[in-house]
Amino acid sequence: MAGPRKLSLLIQSGDYGRLHYGLVTASAAAAIGRPVCLFFTMQACLALVVGKSADRPGWHDLHAEGGEKAAAIDGGYRARGIAGFAELLEACRDLGVRFMVCETGLLSIGAVAADLRPDLDIEVGGVVAFLHQAEDSGDLLFI
8 A cells, every 4th residue: 555645835925824824734744644845935935044033033024914914913823722833833843844945035035044943954955856856646735
């Protein structure tokens, strides 16, 4: 019997809600035993940079529909018992999700590899490397 199909998510959006639910999807898939790869590019790279300070990680700079701040939405989610952005990133890490970030995407936000979060094992590469890791029988989602 074949193993579970790999899930590869290409995350390009800088919208907090889209990224949050991408992490929900990735962590859920990993929790049920599916291999998962997250590839961040363009504004989505903000999710993986250290940020301006310890209390203002890079994902705080994500945008949201209606102009609401990412941190405010996240606080509201957590108050209602929904996993927050940081918790989901950590869950993905702990469940063995593979993190990749696009070189071009980093350049688009004015960042370099040294700006990436040290608590996540993040591979820097391009879309060719991402597509190469995807499996023919796997699922590829674009967010």
